[in-house]
Amino acid sequence: MAENNQNASAGNIPAKPKPAAPGAAKPAAPGAAKPATPVASKAAATQSGVYKPPVDRPAANPYKDARVSSLGAWFQERFYAVIPIIDYLKKKEVPKHRLSFWYYFGGLALFFFIIQIVTGLLLLQYYKPTEAAAFASFVFIQKVVPFGWLIRQIHAWSANLMAMMAFIHMFSTFFMKSYRKPRELMWVSGFILLVLTLGFGFTGYLLPWNELAFFATQVGTETPKVLPGGALLVSLLRGGEDVSGETLTRMFSLHVVLLPGLILLLLSLHLTLVQVLGTSAPIGYKESGMIKGYEKFFPTFLAKDGIGWLIGFALLVYLAAVYPWGIGVKANALSPAPVGIKPEWYFWAEFQMLKDLKFEGGELVAIILLTIGGLVWAIVPFLDRKASLEQKSPIFTLLGLGVLAFLLINTYRVFAEYGW
Ligand code: HEM
Numbered sequence: 001m002a003e004n005n006q007n008a009s010a011g012n013i014p015a016k017p018k019p020a021a022p023g024a025a026k027p028a029a030p031g032a033a034k035p036a037t038p039v040a041s042k043a044a045a046t047q048s049g050v051y052k053p054p055v056d057r058p059a060a061n062p063y064k065d066a067r068v069s070s071l072g073a074w075f076q077e078r079f080y081a082v083i084p085i086i087d088y089l090k091k092k093e094v095p096k097h098r099l100s101f102w103y104y105f106g107g108l109a110l111f112f113f114i115i116q117i118v119t120g121l122l123l124l125q126y127y128k129p130t131e132a133a134a135f136a137s138f139v140f141i142q143k144v145v146p147f148g149w150l151i152r153q154i155h156a157w158s159a160n161l162m163a164m165m166a167f168i169h170m171f172s173t174f175f176m177k178s179y180r181k182p183r184e185l186m187w188v189s190g191f192i193l194l195v196l197t198l199g200f201g202f203t204g205y206l207l208p209w210n211e212l213a214f215f216a217t218q219v220g221t222e223t224p225k226v227l228p229g230g231a232l233l234v235s236l237l238r239g240g241e242d243v244s245g246e247t248l249t250r251m252f253s254l255h256v257v258l259l260p261g262l263i264l265l266l267l268s269l270h271l272t273l274v275q276v277l278g279t280s281a282p283i284g285y286k287e288s289g290m291i292k293g294y295e296k297f298f299p300t301f302l303a304k305d306g307i308g309w310l311i312g313f314a315l316l317v318y319l320a321a322v323y324p325w326g327i328g329v330k331a332n333a334l335s336p337a338p339v340g341i342k343p344e345w346y347f348w349a350e351f352q353m354l355k356d357l358k359f360e361g362g363e364l365v366a367i368i369l370l371t372i373g374g375l376v377w378a379i380v381p382f383l384d385r386k387a388s389l390e391q392k393s394p395i396f397t398l399l400g401l402g403v404l405a406f407l408l409i410n411t412y413r414v415f416a417e418y419g420w
Pocket of ligand 1 (some may be wrong): 166167169191192278
């Protein structure tokens with residue numbers, strides 16, 4: 001529901017464009033043809049063969065009489081078209097209720113993503129993505145570059161925290177049924193954001209080019225082999241039969257070019273929808289008086305988000321300094337795979353499932369089940385019709401509990417067997 005935004009309008013600034021000030025638009029030259037109407041211009045387009053779109057923008061800044069400083073006026077003259085949007089955002093409100101706490105996790109995922117961009121850019125100054133130099137440059141960052149160790153540790157920890165926040169945020173929006181009409185695309189874009197986040201983790205894992213990363217990537221990129229045409233997919237991912245320097249180039253380019261581009265695109269969509277549709281309240285809360293009021297998004301909610309970010313930053317620095325990630329030994333394709341090779345924790349549940357279905361063709365069954373499950377999860381807003389009618393939908397709550405239990409139990413089983 002976007003009810004909390006319904007009153008947002010152009011506010012104290014005149015909504016309708018004022019007539020242009022005398023002299024604002026250049027008078028037409030004597031004898032010049034009158035501006036064409038859209039129909040006439042269409043006809044003109046057919047005649048000349050060149051399409052000219054009809055121009056119906058106001059001739060001058062309709063807000064030019066609003067009282068602002070001269071600097072403000074300078075910007076206003078150039079950006080007057082976005083003033084109604086700023087005014088709309090100023091009126092945006094967030095409902096307050098006993099579950100409001102969960103609204104902070106999307107912002108925290110965003111915060112850790114920003115940290116990834118900044119620290120990733122710094123690491124790029126020294127990292128060399130080749131088979132010969134990757135590990136040495138990684139050790140150089142850790143041991144020689146001033147504060148290089150801190151930047152690398154923050155990058156590694158922030159990746160984990162971003163994934164963790166995205167999972168918490170996904171389940172909290174799921175159980176609050178925030179995906180219901182008209183927020184279906186927030187859910188779908190969020191789901192793709194999670195897939196991209198996991199893609200960052202997978203592609204980044206190989207970059208240090210140490211033994212653990214090398215063999216984990218070998219196992220990870222092997223998985224699609226059981227699919228029809230899977231061998232092609234595996235060689236596309238690896239850039240050949242085996243994990244090699246070619247694989248490193250591919251993972252690097254995905255990690256620093258394709259995935260950041262895609263995630264920025266999806267994030268823009270996700271956050272635009274968050275702003276336009278506003279924040280939802282759980283089903284029935286409004287009717288049963290459980291909404292304790294509304295607070296302004298700018299600046300109140302954002303300031304509280306900021307407090308969450310500060311806590312997140314403190315945690316990040318603490319983890320980076322007290323629990324540093326190891327360096328390991330340089331990857332060597334000829335050495336035997338170390339025992340206990342496992343992926344990053346956010347793939348443990350799927351990893352355990354692949355291990356569980358050990359019968360002939362079991363891997364294929366696991367991949368098919370996981371793919372179908374993922375697709376159903378991605379389109380949940382379109383399946384849960386009851387929630388979109390503002391009715392409780394216990395079947396979907398049970399589905400969410402089932403998925404959560406699958407992830408937690410399987411993740412724990414991997415932890416119990418292999419340790420951290
Ligand atoms: C990189 C990951 C993500 C970032 C940075 C992000 C960011 C945000 C932010 C800042 C909000 C507004 C505040 C809030 O409600 O928490 C939000 C809302 C929302 N997000 Fe995400 N998100 C991410 C991933 C996801 C995922 C994985 C899903 C679900 C599959 C999702 C679904 C939603 C929904 C449904 C809302 C609307 C909440 C409401 O109106 O009550 N997001 N997101």
